[in-house]
Amino acid sequence: MSVLVYTESEQGKFKKVAFEVASYAKAVADQLGTTVTAIAINASNISELSSYGVDKVLNISNTQLDAFNAKGYTEAIKQAAEKEASKVIILSSSANSKYLAPLLAVSLNAGYASNVIEAPSSTAPFTVKRTAFTNKAFEMTTINTDTKIVGVSNNSFGLVEKSGSASAEDFSPTISDLGVKVESVDKASNQVSIADAEIVVSGGRGLKGPENWGMIEELASVLGAATACSKPVSDLGWRPHGEHVGQTGKPVASNLYIAIGISGAIQHLAGINASKVKVVINTDPEAPFFKAADYGVVGDAFVVVPQLIEKLKAFKAQQ
Amino acid sequence: MKILVCISHVPDTTSKINFTEGDTKFDTNGVQFVINPNDEFGLTRAMWFKEKQGAHVTVINVGGTETEPTLRKALAIGADAAIRVNTAASDGFSVAKQLAAVVKEGGYDLIIAGRESIDYNGGMVPGMIAGLINANFVNNCISLEVDGNTAKAIREIDGGKETLSTSLPLVIGGQKGLVEESDLRIPNMRGIMMARQKPLTIVEPIEANNETTSVKFEKPAPKGAVKLVSPDNLDELVNLLHNEAKVI
Ligand SMILES: Cc1cc2nc3c(=O)[nH]c(=O)nc-3n(C[C@H](O)[C@H](O)[C@H](O)COP(=O)(O)OP(=O)(O)OC[C@H]3O[C@@H](n4cnc5c(N)ncnc54)[C@H](O)[C@@H]3O)c2cc1C
Numbered sequence: 238m239s240v241l242v243y244t245e246s247e248q249g250k251f252k253k254v255a256f257e258v259a260s261y262a263k264a265v266a267d268q269l270g271t272t273v274t275a276i277a278i279n280a281s282n283i284s285e286l287s288s289y290g291v292d293k294v295l296n297i298s299n300t301q302l303d304a305f306n307a308k309g310y311t312e313a314i315k316q317a318a319e320k321e322a323s324k325v326i327i328l329s330s331s332a333n334s335k336y337l338a339p340l341l342a343v344s345l346n347a348g349y350a351s352n353v354i355e356a357p358s359s360t361a362p363f364t365v366k367r368t369a370f371t372n373k374a375f376e377m378t379t380i381n382t383d384t385k386i387v388g389v390s391n392n393s394f395g396l397v398e399k400s401g402s403a404s405a406e407d408f409s410p411t412i413s414d415l416g417v418k419v420e421s422v423d424k425a426s427n428q429v430s431i432a433d434a435e436i437v438v439s440g441g442r443g444l445k446g447p448e449n450w451g452m453i454e455e456l457a458s459v460l461g462a463a464t465a466c467s468k469p470v471s472d473l474g475w476r477p478h479g480e481h482v483g484q485t486g487k488p489v490a491s492n493l494y495i496a497i498g499i500s501g502a503i504q505h506l507a508g509i510n511a512s513k514v515k516v517v518i519n520t521d522p523e524a525p526f527f528k529a530a531d532y533g534v535v536g537d538a539f540v541v542v543p544q545l546i547e548k549l550k551a552f553k554a555q556q
Numbered sequence: 557m558k559i560l561v562c563i564s565h566v567p568d569t570t571s572k573i574n575f576t577e578g579d580t581k582f583d584t585n586g587v588q589f590v591i592n593p594n595d596e597f598g599l600t601r602a603m604w605f606k607e608k609q610g611a612h613v614t615v616i617n618v619g620g621t622e623t624e625p626t627l628r629k630a631l632a633i634g635a636d637a638a639i640r641v642n643t644a645a646s647d648g649f650s651v652a653k654q655l656a657a658v659v660k661e662g663g664y665d666l667i668i669a670g671r672e673s674i675d676y677n678g679g680m681v682p683g684m685i686a687g688l689i690n691a692n693f694v695n696n697c698i699s700l701e702v703d704g705n706t707a708k709a710i711r712e713i714d715g716g717k718e719t720l721s722t723s724l725p726l727v728i729g730g731q732k733g734l735v736e737e738s739d740l741r742i743p744n745m746r747g748i749m750m751a752r753q754k755p756l757t758i759v760e761p762i763e764a765n766n767e768t769t770s771v772k773f774e775k776p777a778p779k780g781a782v783k784l785v786s787p788d789n790l791d792e793l794v795n796l797l798h799n800e801a802k803v804i
Contacts, residue, residue, distance in 0.1 A: 416722060
């Protein structure tokens with residue numbers, strides 16, 4: 238009856254969210270008085286999961302699952318859940334986990350709560366807190382089914398290290414026809430993605446044009462951050478659609494969000510409410526973003542950002 | 557091609573979010589309802605298929621009579637027919653079950669839903685429909701082409717995109733990118749007049765339990781005032797981010 242957690246990896250390496258969902262699974266398992274079993278698919282260093290409370294790893298090596306496929310991964314996780322008689326399954330909020338979770342919910346006839354930000358407030362009834370109305374509110378949700386699926390919001394629970402050792406067991410699920418075939422993947426390998434980022438540096442229409450994004454990228458690189466933008470910026474084609482943050486774009490749940498030349502319209506703020514610390518740089522002291530921010534600089538981005546880059550470089554050099 | 561576009565009836569993006577009845581119900585007072593933005597991209601793509609390749613487009617919503625103006629708007633944009641499943645949309649799984657029942661009955665080739673609705677953000681309806689009717693599924697879909705029985709789709713992944721090939725019947729969870737923002741349509745007078753003649757069928761719901769129950773809502777705690785740092789003293793900002801906020 239252990240709590241089952243799907244720990245994502247990329248090219249064999251666990252993603253940071255894998256450790257976060259493992260930490261979350263451990264908290265749930267403690268509440269239920271049971272153990273944590275992790276599913277690792279084509280991951281190389283499974284012992285790393287020991288440090289986050291995992292008791293046992295079901296180790297899947299399968300070339301059919303080399304590229305992510307929602308149906309194939311669903312079948313693997315379903316069979317693992319049946320084998321372990323798991324009634325609680327934990328996933329992250331990555332694009333891939335959100336892709337497979339509803340399929341898994343149907344195949345296990347399980348209720349699914351996405352965007353969950355805290356450990357359950359009660360396990361009977363099983364009640365979790367999730368974000369709703371694009372981060373303008375929280376919803377307490379009870380999952381009524383026997384089997385429950387929880388999608389944990391990235392960067393919400395954090396990493397909780399525990400010393401321990403996880404046993405490993407090879408597991409070979411049967412995977413049928415995948416239905417959808419990956420033809421190609423287009424991904425910048427050296428960039429931090431918005432979903433995984435702890436820090437996001439975002440630019441708005443105040444930057445005047447795409448030619449000025451060099452300083453945004455440089456600031457992001459000094460901080461090891463992802464870059465993002467407001468909606469008009471992607472609509473104008475200054476930046477790719479995938480960077481557009483907000484109610485109709487991507488939600489951001491980073492530890493630090495730096496908004497440069499962004500006014501702070503309600504639809505933009507909705508997407509970044511879940512970020513912990515917000516810094517705003519804007520020429521207009523009346524910009525609505527200052528009401529939502531923790532720290533603000535009233536000033537011209539073209540003057541402030543280059544200086545900030547220098548200060549941060551000096552700070553990093555000292556560390 | 558028979559296309560079904562799932563339309564969620566949601567508060568306008570500028571809405572103030574409030575709750576009533578001891579914070580258990582969303583307060584609709586003074587709130588404007590619109591077609592969910594992710595669904596609007598999907599509806600526009602369906603119009604493209606209709607005009608360029610020939611398709612019959614039905615829009616559907618699970619909800620009470622109050623959602624009919626939203627369905628009429630979708631008809632005014634150009635959908636051929638509308639269906640309302642006559643039951644309150646209470647949780648994602650039960651909504652998906654209602655939609656899947658209509659899909660099975662109607663034999664649709666392509667089901668377009670939004671990646672998520674901007675009210676409850678469940679992100680589960682499209683995938684659950686696919687699971688329930690055993691169709692192929694592409695989530696976070698930002699491009700879709702259909703040729704006969706085969707489909708080519710691009711989906712957004714964390715930090716990039718992925719090109720996929722698959723076949724019909726297909727369900728997509730669509731989003732911005734499916735069509736250009738500038739291609740979104742505002743109903744014109746002629747469309748609005750024509751929408752009145754188009755069929756809006758009311759279907760009674762199948763029996764479906766709620767797998768999840770919304771118990772209570774909370775609003776985020778009010779924020780403290782912003783700490784302003786002078787542009788001439790950025791060392792202070794670095795210091796605050798390091799020592800006070802502890803984020804760098
Ligand atoms: C249905 C709908 C959905 C929407 N969804 C989203 C969404 O998901 N995300 C989103 O972002 N928006 C969304 N919007 C748009 C939103 O309402 C705003 O229009 C948008 O966020 C504004 O972007 P901006 O702040 O970059 O541009 P602007 O509003 O033009 O603001 C630019 C800011 O830059 C400042 N500035 C100018 N020059 C400088 C300088 N040199 N240095 C520093 N600051 C400077 C200005 O003072 C101003 O505050 C949506 C709108 C609608 C209707």
